[in-house]
Amino acid sequence: MFDPLAPQGRLAVAALVLALLVLPLVWHDTYVLHLVILSMIFGAFAVAWNLATGFAGLKTFGHHAFFGIGAYFSALVSKDFEITPWITAPVAGLVAACAGLVVALPVLRIRSVPHVAMVTLGFAEIVRVLLTVFRETTRGEMGLWGIPAFDGFTLPVIGEVVFNAAEKVPYYYVAALLFLGTVYATVRMVKSPVGLALVAIRDSQDAAESLGINLTRYKLLVFSASAFAVGLLGAFYAHYILLLTPSSVLGLDLMILVIGMTLIGGVGTLFGPILGAFVLTIGVEAMRGVGEYRMLIYGALIVIVVMFMPRGLVALLDGLGPRFGFGRGVRLATSDDAPRPG
Amino acid sequence: MTTGEDILAVEGLGIRFGGLVAVNDVSFRVRRGEVFGLLGPNGAGKTTLFNLIAGALHPTSGRIRFEGRDVTGLRPDRRSRLGIARTFQITQPFAELTVEENVMAAGIARHRTLAEMRAAAGPFVDMVGLGAKRHALAKELSTGQRKRLELARAMATNPRLLLLDEVTGGVDQASIPGLIDLVARLRETGVTLILVEHNMRVIMRLSDRMMFLNRGEKLAEGSPDEIANHPDVVSLYLGAAHAGGPGHA
Numbered sequence: 195m196f197d198p199l200a201p202q203g204r205l206a207v208a209a210l211v212l213a214l215l216v217l218p219l220v221w222h223d224t225y226v227l228h229l230v231i232l233s234m235i236f237g238a239f240a241v242a243w244n245l246a247t248g249f250a251g252l253k254t255f256g257h258h259a260f261f262g263i264g265a266y267f268s269a270l271v272s273k274d275f276e277i278t279p280w281i282t283a284p285v286a287g288l289v290a291a292c293a294g295l296v297v298a299l300p301v302l303r304i305r306s307v308p309h310v311a312m313v314t315l316g317f318a319e320i321v322r323v324l325l326t327v328f329r330e331t332t333r334g335e336m337g338l339w340g341i342p343a344f345d346g347f348t349l350p351v352i353g354e355v356v357f358n359a360a361e362k363v364p365y366y367y368v369a370a371l372l373f374l375g376t377v378y379a380t381v382r383m384v385k386s387p388v389g390l391a392l393v394a395i396r397d398s399q400d401a402a403e404s405l406g407i408n409l410t411r412y413k414l415l416v417f418s419a420s421a422f423a424v425g426l427l428g429a430f431y432a433h434y435i436l437l438l439t440p441s442s443v444l445g446l447d448l449m450i451l452v453i454g455m456t457l458i459g460g461v462g463t464l465f466g467p468i469l470g471a472f473v474l475t476i477g478v479e480a481m482r483g484v485g486e487y488r489m490l491i492y493g494a495l496i497v498i499v500v501m502f503m504p505r506g507l508v509a510l511l512d513g514l515g516p517r518f519g520f521g522r523g524v525r526l527a528t529s530d531d532a533p534r535p536g
Numbered sequence: 537m538t539t540g541e542d543i544l545a546v547e548g549l550g551i552r553f554g555g556l557v558a559v560n561d562v563s564f565r566v567r568r569g570e571v572f573g574l575l576g577p578n579g580a581g582k583t584t585l586f587n588l589i590a591g592a593l594h595p596t597s598g599r600i601r602f603e604g605r606d607v608t609g610l611r612p613d614r615r616s617r618l619g620i621a622r623t624f625q626i627t628q629p630f631a632e633l634t635v636e637e638n639v640m641a642a643g644i645a646r647h648r649t650l651a652e653m654r655a656a657a658g659p660f661v662d663m664v665g666l667g668a669k670r671h672a673l674a675k676e677l678s679t680g681q682r683k684r685l686e687l688a689r690a691m692a693t694n695p696r697l698l699l700l701d702e703v704t705g706g707v708d709q710a711s712i713p714g715l716i717d718l719v720a721r722l723r724e725t726g727v728t729l730i731l732v733e734h735n736m737r738v739i740m741r742l743s744d745r746m747m748f749l750n751r752g753e754k755l756a757e758g759s760p761d762e763i764a765n766h767p768d769v770v771s772l773y774l775g776a777a778h779a780g781g782p783g784h785a
Contacts, residue, residue: 202703206609272739330575330597385650386650386655387644387648387650390633390637390640390641390644390650390653391644393630393632393633394630394633394638394641394644396632397629397630397631397632397633398628399630400612400624400628401590401624401628401629401630401686402612402630402641403592403611403612404592404612404613404615404616404621404622404624404690405613405615405616405621405641405642405645405689405690405693406617406642406645406646406693407613407615407644407645407764408613408645409613424553462632517713519782
């Protein structure tokens, strides 16, 4: 898990990144780009949630609160104070990180998984209710509109870059930057001493603490880092979709979607949540024709994967896993290692 | 106060859980470099006492001094960094990590890079005889191997005081002699050991001095011979154990 990727793994990652970056140049379909943008946003969300839950073992079910806080903070501040979203979005990430610290403090004192889940879920529900109640500012469920788009700029070779609803490509690249940035930062963290500490804490808090690992420090770090990423993604979402309601960015179904993506892809793996996000976002859209039944299919898929593939779809890549370094047992990256049993 | 010879001084230690007094007014001292055995029937408070010394529980009365410093209010991670390490009665491996990574985790608070942690972990993995299992996941190990893993992990914190909670507990008979030899070798490194052990033969053989606990109170302290011949110990523990068969004898 903590070894660097083998050359084949690096090649595979480079190919995927390249494909992602080249896609809008060869495929101009606005709808396809929109789907990939959403996949990247929710993929990054799932990666950030999985960092706290899958790697550090903090079973939080209220991460959509940070998405909503980031979205509403950036939307309201940029709209009401006429500050560019390029500034309000990262600040929204910081605000979400601070909110993460506030939630983490009670979570630190609780070791029972169901209680952590309830506290975090309750926090998200409080945020949703507050945003619904303060109608004069947020417009509640009537929807907050008039959110400014990102300001355009001019690039040396490419020329003018404009952000508007008709032109997806600039948004695509901002989303790709956020997605790749989140994944890169997560991989760096997981494959560092911090990652070792997080997994140790997940597997046994008592043992980790007995080895001198400061539980408080690592839990606060992972919770706030994860909340920062999700808050930033929420801010991007606000300036991309340009319409917010408390139920769209703070509804429990958003959290369930992200949990579903992570479970289906593979909880506690680096690649699983990304795979799950792309499969579900694009899959749910592809099933639009069957109407409400798609949520039924979606639910059945989660049940099937949890029952028969508890390690997630990423287990399908097992043959590739050791070489590509994507799975849970990604330590087997060197040529002298035998295949991982099981 | 501890003398220069004492590494640990426990004074009037007590803890109650609601109405239950688990440990009551226990005082003892452990000298640097010795093996100190804790003996007592089930529910005597041995593991609770361990948790108090390691910091996993905080006492309702009394003080704990380690190398002259009052550590009573410190968290387990702070005590670990001061030089107190422990193993667990029911082993607590980091299941999804390899043997080597488990031991590397002991270096998180002590080294900066993974490479340094790996280098520091290697000798301890070899010392406990798990060199061949270096890359196996901890969840794939047998109970005896998990006990060895915990010894390696605890020793990798470079402790001066090591608390061993039932090293042979739950281990198959064939693996016990190897574990006893390992503990005997640990003391050669100079680390001070406190043992909790159900197996009377094991603890008698390994300990320099012993303390006998019953219902959270100290009944006797002395050499293994003195403890074995103490009338309270004979009636409470050995008598019952002999009557109950050789399992605990």
